[in-house]
Amino acid sequence: MPEQLLFATEVILNGLMAGVLYALVALGFVLIFKASGVFNYAQGVMALFAAMTLVGIQTGQVPFAHLINTILGTEIHHFGWHVPALLSILLTLGVMILFAILVERVLLKHLVNQEPIILFMATIGLAYFMEGFGDLMWGSDIKKLDVGLPQGISETIDTTTYEWFGYGFFIDRLDIAATIVAVILVISLTLFSQYTKTGRALRAVADDHQAALSVGISLRRIWVIVWSIAGFVALVAGIMWGAKSGVQFSLSLIALKALPVLMLGGFTSIPGAIVGGLIIGVGEKLFEFAIGPMVGGATENWFAYVLALIFLVFRPQGLFGEKIIERV
Amino acid sequence: MSAAESYVTADGRTIGATVMEMRNITLRFGGVVAIKDISFDIREGEIRAIIGPNGAGKSSMLNVINGFYHPQEGEIWFKGEKRAPMRPHEIAHQGIARTFQNIALFKGMSTLDNIMTGRFTHMKSNLLMQAFWKGPAEREEVENREIAEKIIDFLEIQHIRKTPVGRLPYGLQKRVELGRALAAEPRLLLLDEPMAGMNVEEKEDMSRFILDVNDEFGTTIALIEHDMGVVMDISDRVVVMDYGRKIGDGTPDEVRNNQDVIDAYLGVPHD
Numbered sequence: 001m002p003e004q005l006l007f008a009t010e011v012i013l014n015g016l017m018a019g020v021l022y023a024l025v026a027l028g029f030v031l032i033f034k035a036s037g038v039f040n041y042a043q044g045v046m047a048l049f050a051a052m053t054l055v056g057i058q059t060g061q062v063p064f065a066h067l068i069n070t071i072l073g074t075e076i077h078h079f080g081w082h083v084p085a086l087l088s089i090l091l092t093l094g095v096m097i098l099f100a101i102l103v104e105r106v107l108l109k110h111l112v113n114q115e116p117i118i119l120f121m122a123t124i125g126l127a128y129f130m131e132g133f134g135d136l137m138w139g140s141d142i143k144k145l146d147v148g149l150p151q152g153i154s155e156t157i158d159t160t161t162y163e164w165f166g167y168g169f170f171i172d173r174l175d176i177a178a179t180i181v182a183v184i185l186v187i188s189l190t191l192f193s194q195y196t197k198t199g200r201a202l203r204a205v206a207d208d209h210q211a212a213l214s215v216g217i218s219l220r221r222i223w224v225i226v227w228s229i230a231g232f233v234a235l236v237a238g239i240m241w242g243a244k245s246g247v248q249f250s251l252s253l254i255a256l257k258a259l260p261v262l263m264l265g266g267f268t269s270i271p272g273a274i275v276g277g278l279i280i281g282v283g284e285k286l287f288e289f290a291i292g293p294m295v296g297g298a299t300e301n302w303f304a305y306v307l308a309l310i311f312l313v314f315r316p317q318g319l320f321g322e323k324i325i326e327r328v
Numbered sequence: 329m330s331a332a333e334s335y336v337t338a339d340g341r342t343i344g345a346t347v348m349e350m351r352n353i354t355l356r357f358g359g360v361v362a363i364k365d366i367s368f369d370i371r372e373g374e375i376r377a378i379i380g381p382n383g384a385g386k387s388s389m390l391n392v393i394n395g396f397y398h399p400q401e402g403e404i405w406f407k408g409e410k411r412a413p414m415r416p417h418e419i420a421h422q423g424i425a426r427t428f429q430n431i432a433l434f435k436g437m438s439t440l441d442n443i444m445t446g447r448f449t450h451m452k453s454n455l456l457m458q459a460f461w462k463g464p465a466e467r468e469e470v471e472n473r474e475i476a477e478k479i480i481d482f483l484e485i486q487h488i489r490k491t492p493v494g495r496l497p498y499g500l501q502k503r504v505e506l507g508r509a510l511a512a513e514p515r516l517l518l519l520d521e522p523m524a525g526m527n528v529e530e531k532e533d534m535s536r537f538i539l540d541v542n543d544e545f546g547t548t549i550a551l552i553e554h555d556m557g558v559v560m561d562i563s564d565r566v567v568v569m570d571y572g573r574k575i576g577d578g579t580p581d582e583v584r585n586n587q588d589v590i591d592a593y594l595g596v597p598h599d
């Protein structure tokens with residue numbers, strides 16, 4: 001194979017894996033948007049919050065330590081124990097479910113039947129609240145997240161590809177793990193929504209609220225479930241991203257990358273979120289590889305948005321959306 | 329409760345005691361009085377029609393029964409008990425199912441999934457079991473699937489089992505919606521204009537299904553219909569509404585000869 005093609009292939013593979021993360025965050029958006037018509041601005045912060053909570057629980061941090069110490073004049077920071085990774089993940093999931101219940105009780109319940117823009121504003125408020133609350137609870141320092149996922153360049157892939165093509169691919173084992181986890185997650189979610197009572201209820205609520213009520217589905221319960229699932233998806237995204245670049249504020253900014261993904265994939269399409277994520281991931285890496293050097297690099301910051309804008313002009317309904325036919 | 333005794337109709341169906349009773353219901357939207365001090369009852373096993381010109385308050389009445397609307401005044405008695413104010417999904421769990429005037433199906437879902445969703449109140453497994461598709465959850469899926477398939481056979485819609493209902497023609501959508509309501513095996517089935525917008529042949533089919541449901545499963549049905557001919561053919565008793573008031577109540581023959589009813593319908597085009 002020619003050298004350039006090999007480089008490009010490696011870039012595409014890396015892009016696919018970055019795309020998996022975008023897809024995960026976008027998936028969280030789509031789930032909530034479909035079920036409740038809420039564009040959840042806080043999805044990215046949820047990922048950050050989940051990752052912080054996971055690290056906090058795992059390393060035995062005392063929540064609100066700073067606050068407690070200031071008020072009581074104490075000097076406590078750690079419980080002095082370590083919680084196993086799997087248990088920490090389950091506990092964090094519990095926290096995300098609790099969060100979903102709170103969101104429903106405090107926000108959604110009261111804002112039902114409001115304009116979408118009001119709900120959107122509420123989630124902006126929610127995002128800033130969570131950000132502050134997360135800092136207050138776990139501190140704002142950059143944290144290392146390690147739940148035992150494999151990390152580092154895969155030597156096997158490097159040497160095998162070197163033997164085959166005379167060029168060794170550099171692929172992070174964490175990316176491979178993230179991809180596998182994301183694929184399992186998406187398949188499970190799909191099966192769940194197709195073949196269980198609650199899965200069908202989720203789809204029913206996404207389709208028609210009145211009809212859903214008439215067959216006995218409680219909207220409020222479904223909202224809690226949807227936000228819990230979105231919390232779970234945020235946790236998975238938070239773990240992957242956190243393991244890669246540490247748990248820090250910039251994690252919540254990947255949510256901004258989800259926006260072009262959604263424009264591409266459509267706001268209500270789960271396959272759209274996944275394919276859109278992959279396209280953006282691959283697209284921005286390839287663009288940087290091919291065009292970046294000519295324009296001085298850093299194209300990854302804006303490429304996704306430009307692509308999304310172009311897309312909006314030609315296919316406003318997104319990749320998988322039904323064609324919008326104007327009534328005249 | 330009215331001490332109505334059960335009787336057998338001319339075509340051999342048994343009509344039982346009162347299952348639902350509306351007492352002095354008044355429903356207002358701001359200044360508009362949609363329902364004004366209306367009382368009537370529905371008896372076990374009967375087909376009860378509600379008729380009246382457009383805007384008479386018929387749909388509002390069904391919405392009161394299934395809890396979408398809450399009347400300002402009046403009492404609702406169901407299965408011998410006065411009903412406390414309830415949310416619509418709770419009322420579904422009490423055994424009241426319905427269809428809508430402007431079809432409300434889950435358009436992205438297949439016929440089968442729509443009807444399976446109608447089984448919601450009969451499926452009790454918890455979320456965790458469903459998540460792992462274990463034990464009771466799996467058994468429950470299989471059992472309810474069988475019931476759903478029976479309904480599909482009954483309504484003769486096998487050929488569209490897997491079709492997303494949004495793609496179906498209007499008449500078939502109405503039939504799937506009936507199927508979804510039937511899937512709940514309701515104690516009381518509410519149908520809001522099940523034949524609206526249908527051609528003669530489709531109307532005949534739908535009439536036949538409604539009669540069969542009532543006859544074979546003994547389902548109590550309250551239905552709204554515009555077509556007087558159809559109403560007179562299939563219902564046991566008729567409530568007539570006009571401008572939110574009840575102006576007639578009785579057998580089709582009694583209602584047909586009621587002067588108020590004749591007046592209300594004069595000049596009102598029947599469609």
Ligand SMILES: Nc1ncnc2c1ncn2[C@@H]1O[C@H](COP(=O)(O)OP(=O)(O)O)[C@@H](O)[C@H]1O
Pocket residue numbers: 357360361362380381382383384385386387388389
């Ligand atoms: N949700 C609502 N808000 C305000 N007015 C309503 C609402 N639903 C019904 N109405 C009013 O109540 C009256 C009866 O309507 P409806 O029950 O739909 O009549 P019908 O089904 O007999 O045609 C109409 O004047 C209608 O405008």
Ligand SMILES: [Mg+2]
Pocket residue numbers: 386387388429
């Ligand atoms: Mg109506």
